[in-house]
Structures are given as C-alpha cells and as structure tokens.
Amino acid sequence: MATPTLTRPAPRATTANGLKIRQPRKKLTVGRIAAIAVAAFIAVLWLIPFAWATATAFKTETDAAAPDVTWLPPSGFTPEAFVKVFQDGNIPLWTWNSLYTSAAITAITLVISALVAYALSRIDFKGKKVLMTVIIASIIIPPPVLIIPLFYQMLALNLIDTSWAIILPQVIHPAMVFVLKKFFDQIPRELEEAAVMDGASRLRIFTQIILPLSRPILAAVAIFVFIGAWNNFLWPFIATNDGNLLTLPVGLQTIKSAYGIQYAQNMASALLAALPLIVVFLFFQRQIIKGVATTGLAGT
Amino acid sequence: MSTSTLSRPRPENLRTSGSRTRSNLSGWGFAAPFLVFFLVFLVWPILYGFYMSLTGKSLTGANDSLIGFANYAEALADADMWRSLGNTLYFTVISTVPLVLVALVMAALLNIGLPAQWLWRLSYFAPYLLASTVVSLFFTWMYNPQLGLINEFLTGIGLPRVAWLNDPNVAMWAIVIATLWWTVGFNFLLYLAAMQNIPAQHYEAASLDGAGAWRQFFSITLPQLTPTTVMIVLLQILASLKIFDQVYQMTAGGPGGSTRPVVQYIFETGFTGYRLGYSAAISYIFFGLIVVISVMQFVITRRRSA
Numbered sequence A: 001m002a003t004p005t006l007t008r009p010a011p012r013a014t015t016a017n018g019l020k021i022r023q024p025r026k027k028l029t030v031g032r033i034a035a036i037a038v039a040a041f042i043a044v045l046w047l048i049p050f051a052w053a054t055a056t057a058f059k060t061e062t063d064a065a066a067p068d069v070t071w072l073p074p075s076g077f078t079p080e081a082f083v084k085v086f087q088d089g090n091i092p093l094w095t096w097n098s099l100y101t102s103a104a105i106t107a108i109t110l111v112i113s114a115l116v117a118y119a120l121s122r123i124d125f126k127g128k129k130v131l132m133t134v135i136i137a138s139i140i141i142p143p144p145v146l147i148i149p150l151f152y153q154m155l156a157l158n159l160i161d162t163s164w165a166i167i168l169p170q171v172i173h174p175a176m177v178f179v180l181k182k183f184f185d186q187i188p189r190e191l192e193e194a195a196v197m198d199g200a201s202r203l204r205i206f207t208q209i210i211l212p213l214s215r216p217i218l219a220a221v222a223i224f225v226f227i228g229a230w231n232n233f234l235w236p237f238i239a240t241n242d243g244n245l246l247t248l249p250v251g252l253q254t255i256k257s258a259y260g261i262q263y264a265q266n267m268a269s270a271l272l273a274a275l276p277l278i279v280v281f282l283f284f285q286r287q288i289i290k291g292v293a294t295t296g297l298a299g300t
Numbered sequence B: 001m002s003t004s005t006l007s008r009p010r011p012e013n014l015r016t017s018g019s020r021t022r023s024n025l026s027g028w029g030f031a032a033p034f035l036v037f038f039l040v041f042l043v044w045p046i047l048y049g050f051y052m053s054l055t056g057k058s059l060t061g062a063n064d065s066l067i068g069f070a071n072y073a074e075a076l077a078d079a080d081m082w083r084s085l086g087n088t089l090y091f092t093v094i095s096t097v098p099l100v101l102v103a104l105v106m107a108a109l110l111n112i113g114l115p116a117q118w119l120w121r122l123s124y125f126a127p128y129l130l131a132s133t134v135v136s137l138f139f140t141w142m143y144n145p146q147l148g149l150i151n152e153f154l155t156g157i158g159l160p161r162v163a164w165l166n167d168p169n170v171a172m173w174a175i176v177i178a179t180l181w182w183t184v185g186f187n188f189l190l191y192l193a194a195m196q197n198i199p200a201q202h203y204e205a206a207s208l209d210g211a212g213a214w215r216q217f218f219s220i221t222l223p224q225l226t227p228t229t230v231m232i233v234l235l236q237i238l239a240s241l242k243i244f245d246q247v248y249q250m251t252a253g254g255p256g257g258s259t260r261p262v263v264q265y266i267f268e269t270g271f272t273g274y275r276l277g278y279s280a281a282i283s284y285i286f287f288g289l290i291v292v293i294s295v296m297q298f299v300i301t302r303r304r305s306a
Helices: A030-057 A080-088 A091-122 A128-138 A143-156 A163-170 A174-186 A190-197 A202-213 A215-231 A234-239 A248-259 A263-283 A285-296 B017-053 B070-076 B079-111 B117-129 B132-142 B149-156 B171-196 B200-208 B213-241 B245-250 B262-271 B276-305
Strands: none
Touching: A030 A263, A030 B079, A030 B117, A030 B132, A080 A091, A080 A263, A091 A128, A091 A163, A091 A174, A091 A202, A091 A215, A091 A248, A091 A263, A091 B017, A128 A174, A128 B017, A143 A163, A143 A234, A143 B017, A143 B262, A143 B276, A163 A234, A163 B017, A174 A215, A174 A285, A190 A202, A202 A215, A202 B017, A215 A263, A215 A285, A234 A248, A234 B262, A248 A263, A248 B132, A263 A285, A263 B117, A263 B132, A285 B117, A285 B171, B017 B276, B070 B276, B079 B117, B079 B171, B079 B213, B079 B262, B079 B276, B117 B171, B132 B149, B132 B171, B132 B245, B171 B213, B171 B245, B200 B213, B213 B276, B245 B262, B262 B276
16 A cells, blocks of 8 residues: 555654644655545445535425426525525524533533542542442443333433423533542642642532543543534433424424425425534534544443 | 552552541542433333333334233344344345555555545545545436446446346346445555554565565555454444435335335334334344354454454
C-alpha cells in the first residue's frame, strides 16, 4: 500500500489520545495515492445519503416524485419544502423539547455521577465494595428490558405525558460513573492533603479542587450523554403521547405518516433535524472526537 | 479498585472512631443522589419487571394475580418469540462483522497519515450524530424501489432493480447497510485512537528490518490492537442485540415479520397487545440471553488475557 518509511506514524503534537492532526509531510507514492483514493471513495459513499437528501429537499414535490431519478431537477432547485415544513410543522418545538430534555439529562447525570464517583474514589466508607459491585453489575442491564416496568411505574407516578417521564430514567449511566472514578483516581492525593489539614470539608475539596481539575473528563462525559439523549428514540417514544412534548427523533417519526409521499418535505424535515448536532460538531470537532474516544470503550 | 492502605493520606491513618463515622456519612452522602435515581429508575423497575412477568398484568388492568411461570412457558412455545429472537441474533452476526472490519479499514487508511484528517473524520463520523429517525428517512428514500437512488444506480449499470425493504430475503441486509453507514464512525474513532497510541518505535524498528507496509500492518498494528478489537467486538455485539429503532422505522418488522427483532416483539406485546406481564416475561428471556452472552465474552476475554 505504501512504502515502509511512509507507514511510520509521523511525529505528532502531544495530546492525551493522540488524536491531534498529524503533520502530513510525506511525499506522494503510488501506495499513498492508492490509500487516498480508497479513503476518498469511502468518504464519497458516506456523503451520498446527505447529498441525495439535500438534493431532494430542494426539489419541488413534483420533481422529487418524478420517475426520472435525477440530481438536477427540470424545474430547478427551490427552498419551498423547507418553507412548508417550517410553516406547517413542529420542528422548532421538537428541537426545543430535545434541547431542554437533553440538557437536563446531561446536567443531572453529571452532578450525581461525579458525586458518587468521588465517594468511590476517595472516601472510605462501609459498604463501598458492595456499592461498587452493584453499580458495575448494572452496566449489563439493557435499557429495552426496562421499558415495560418503567412505563408502568411512570403511569403509577402520574408522570406519563410530562417531560419528567422522558428525563428521569435517562440519568443513570453506571459506565460513566466508572469513567469519572478512574479519572479521579489519577488526581494526586497530595493536592487535597493541604486542604484536609486546613479542615476543609469534603464538599469543598470536591468542588474546589477535584472538579476544576476534571474539566476534560466532565466535558467528555457530557458530550457522550448529550448525544445519546438527543438521539434516543425508544424511551421518549414510549414515555409521551402528548404532541407538545415530542422530542425531535420521535416527532420526526410522526411526519412519515403525516406527509406520506411528500419526499421533498420528508427530506427537508430530516435535514433540519440533523442540522443542530452537525453544526455543533463542526465547531467542537476535536472535543467531541476526543470525548467519544475516551468514554466510548467504557460501554454504550 | 480500592486504594491501598500505604498510599492513603496521613489524616485517614490517624483517624479516630469519630472520623470513621464521618467517613461513612460523607461516603453515603456523596453517593445518595445517584443512589436515589439508581434505586428508583433502575433497580426497582428491573425487580418489578420480574414480578410483572409472573402475573397476567395487562394495560386494561384485567388480571393482576400471580400466575407463576405461565408467561415463560407460553413464551418458550411462541413461534413469533423465537422468530424475533432469531432475527435479532441474525442481525447481530451479520452487522457486527462489517461494523468492525470497515471501521478497521477506515482507521488504517487514515493512520497512514493522509492530508486533511478532519475532512475524513468528519465524513466517516458525521452519520453517528444523526437520530435513528433521520437515518431511516434517508435510507427509506434511497431504497425506494421506483424512485430510489440505489435502484437508479443499479439499473444504470445494467443490473435488475432490488425491492430492498419489501423483499424478505433482502430487507435485513438493507437494514445492515443503513446501520453500517450510521454507526461505523463510532468504532472507527475507537480504532483510530488506539492506532495512534501505538509507539512509533515499533514501526521504526520494523522498517529498518525491511518490513513493508502490509507486513507492518499485520505483524505490528493488528497484534497491538487486539485488546481494542476485543472491546469493540464485545460492545458491538451488545449494541446490535438491542436493535429496534431502524427496523421499526424502516420496515416496521416486515415484510411478513422477516426483520422484526425481539425488542420490537416486546414493544408490541406490551403496547399494542396490552399484555404487560407476557411482555415482561419476554424481556426477561432477552435479558437472560444478554447475560449469557456477556458472561461468555467475559470468560473468553479472561482466558485470552490470562
């Protein structure tokens, strides 16, 4: 594929996960050109669904449904599908619902997971081993197994058709507790000793020493949890029937039946739903990639 | 896991019984908020779900009494249950292989040190940021038998049209392709991070010995990646077993139940058939399967590393 010297990883700027972009100061050889060609071929394949959705979304409904499948429609491109979706549809409402439920899930998850992770990492207390074992064991529980009893529980608590029904069951991430605990374990204890001698409380040590040092891992966990919550389908789909509370992924499911064969509007809606996270990704690409790489192996 | 006594800071070594109590209090105090959610929204439902599976509970509230393991007996004799479980396992097998291999190829290509790394990463990883519903809308449209882009391409190069989501022999593969496009970026990132952590000296020594690129990949990169590969395969199997969204959205389990996964069967018996007790029993059979697979994986990886 490439000549021996060329496969050697180039020197890279130091970073925790080695995910920094390498300096590509290598000459072109047949091998490298072949590699670029294959990578480009895959990239094109991977971009086609986006491109085709975009092309369709900017067609008139007549052109989109014309038996002549073409990238360039005879009546030209038009934003009318987007206008229609914005006027008739609920995309802004669904986006808002997704945003605040995902933000709430992320915030609650971070607070409760960091607190328990600190206790597991730093405090000696009776029952710690049991607690740790139970939390580890719970990683194995697949969320779909819980939908039936959780639904029944939400009915009993009278929470069905409220945002709480969507939020509350999504804040438990045992794997993330361990990601945080592992990180806390690596923070040198000496940093806290002085504070302990001064009689600082645990809570103060936690908020003023541990948390500020843990920003990168907190960001990684937040990103991981937020993406998961933003895109979650099954539980929000079950938890609410109230049209005013639908999240983006669930709301989008309802338009298929509502718009039927209006392909341009279907694609316009899908693209509008995809847009927020894609834009966020363009801005925070490095943080998101690093976040996924650090938390990813802990379990999804 | 727990800290060794030797590395403990001094104050704890000098502690009195009073500070012991204080430690217990603050330990459980810090754990309390998590524990409340954990007990109410995870432990209780998993226990209550088991109880439900032993009752005839339904959404209409008809029969709440305990009926022992009757639901389990019924489920084990239920051809639809077995078929859906079979579909889930089939999907898991045929999706895990490409989801790992393609991710490896993508990461290996980038690891050669291609220019414009962000561009490749963006295009391979971006689909992972989409909701399942978006992916399903994209692919349902591309799979459209008459107006779809894929059949247009096939007929363009002289191949016959494929009924994709409407052909029971093809539908599951169509879902695998959509899933591959959607989630392979995640495994790709994990592989890329692992590859970039392989020390450069390994490659330097090998190239001094005259090992070519292929040799280096197979005798250095792949062996170094083994722990990562094991983890990615495990995570992928567990993720694939939970398949529901794409199938429900693209084929609704059809045609003729040929793609219906077990999670959809749980969903339907519970929320369309209103049989919560029976549905809970199937959930537990599915849970049992996941536990068995996880334990098997654990034993295998233990043996490997031992």
